Amino acid sequence: MSLPEDLGIVVVNYGPPDLLEANLVQLGRRLTTGRVVVVDNFSTLAHREATTALAAREGWSLIAPGLNLGFGAGVNAGARLLISRGCSRLLLINPDARIDEAGVLALATACAANPQQLQSPRIVRPDGSLWFAGGTVDVGRGRTRTGDPVDSSAPGGWLSGSCLMVHAHLWDWLGGFDETYFLYWEDVDLSWRCLAAGGTLLVRDDITVVHSVGGTQDTSGKSPLYVYSNCRNRLAFAARHLDRRHVMRWLLLSPVYAAAVLQRGGRRDLARHAVPLLMAAARGTVAGAGLAMRTLIAPAPANRPAVIRRLNPVREDS
Structure with missing residues (x-):
């Protein structure tokens, strides 16, 4: 079964396009031309030229701002373009995350059946260890909590923005990511706004994404x-x-x-x-x-x- 015509993929890139080449090419070729949007937040001219060449080769739409918009604003820009082209189901995924066609199809099918629900797959590291299978905000301790067992569908839950499936109607209703966060916590905020608006959150334990954690960073450690x-x-x-x-x-x-x-x-x-x-x-x-x-x-x-x-x-x- 092929991927639906109304499915679009948004990827926000920063730096060289190596991760896009490794993780997006095979999946992108299963979609109609114009249904993959790469938002390339500016890093260097050499990276921009390489990303532009890759996008042209693969038939991806490239949004190429002259500065770093941040993660939330980048996703919002890509989502707007796809929705304007008639996409009603959106896969938001990091360049350092890999999902197969079957996983995307399962997420897209469930999205059509329950358009008021944000979905995330189970996310593991390349060595198979668990990275995300649900998250909650520990209000008393002032921090987020992940790992087993954490139920994102419970009050206070949230889903990781590393890989999300969302219906365009829900995305528009919520207003997308809050761009004032620029980077980090925007996915927690979106999840809470979804719950407050009457939507639901779900981690699909039957779908696995491999996430090369930190793959988008140029150096080891935290910046x-x-x-x-x-x-x-x-x-x-x-x-x-x-x-x-x-x-x-x-x-x-x-x-x-x-x-x-x-x-x-x-x-x-x-x-x-x-x-x-x-x-x-x-x-x-x-x-x-x-x-x-x-x-x-x-x-x-x-x-x-x-x-x-x-x-x-x-x-x-x-």
């Missing part, structure tokens, strides 16, 4: 941007979705969270790059704290989480 974004966006998420008591708690727990983020690249990497990483953690925490403080000092009615329209029944026209 200052990674550290900054996680520290800032955690508090941005709290300011948007949590009550004052929990925002204050998350704010007080920020040093503990920042220390944990700094350790994710390993102690050796932290020792080698201590100054830029520590500065990134401090800057990100301060930036996020500013957002949190605005919530804490705002009048009580304005502090309530933004009202999200409840989903009307979405009909699959096909």
Whole structure:
């Protein structure tokens, strides 16, 4: 059975196109021309030229901004293009993630049957170890939690943006990713907005994606941007979705969270790059704290989480 005509794929790339060549070419050739959109966030001229050549060879549509839009804005741009071309089912996938045709077809079929549901496959590392099979936000501890057993469909759940299947109607209803996150936590935010609007989340344990974790990074360890974004966006998420008591708690727990983020690249990497990483953690925490403080000092009615329209029944026209 071939992939449906109304399916489109969005991939946000940064850096050389090696991962696109390895993971997207075979799958992309199973789709109609124009149904694969690569958003190439600018890194260098050499990378842009190589990515442009690959896209032209494969018949992919290339969105090539002159700067780095960030992950959320890149996905939004690709999704808009595909929806304008009539795609009603969207696969959002990282360049360092690989899924086979059968997995895509299963996700697309379920998306048509339940268009108010965000879906993610089970995600493993190249060695077969589990990377993501569900996530939840531990509100009390001020952090996310993944691994077995974590049920994304439970209250507080979320799905990884590394590989998502979403119906275009749901995507439009939610407004896509919040671009103010730029990088990291935008998938947690989208998941919570989906749940608040009456949608559901599901991890498909019968579908597996292989994710070369960190494959999009040029160096080993975690970059200052990674550290900054996680520290800032955690508090941005709290300011948007949590009550004052929990925002204050998350704010007080920020040093503990920042220390944990700094350790994710390993102690050796932290020792080698201590100054830029520590500065990134401090800057990100301060930036996020500013957002949190605005919530804490705002009048009580304005502090309530933004009202999200409840989903009307979405009909699959096909």
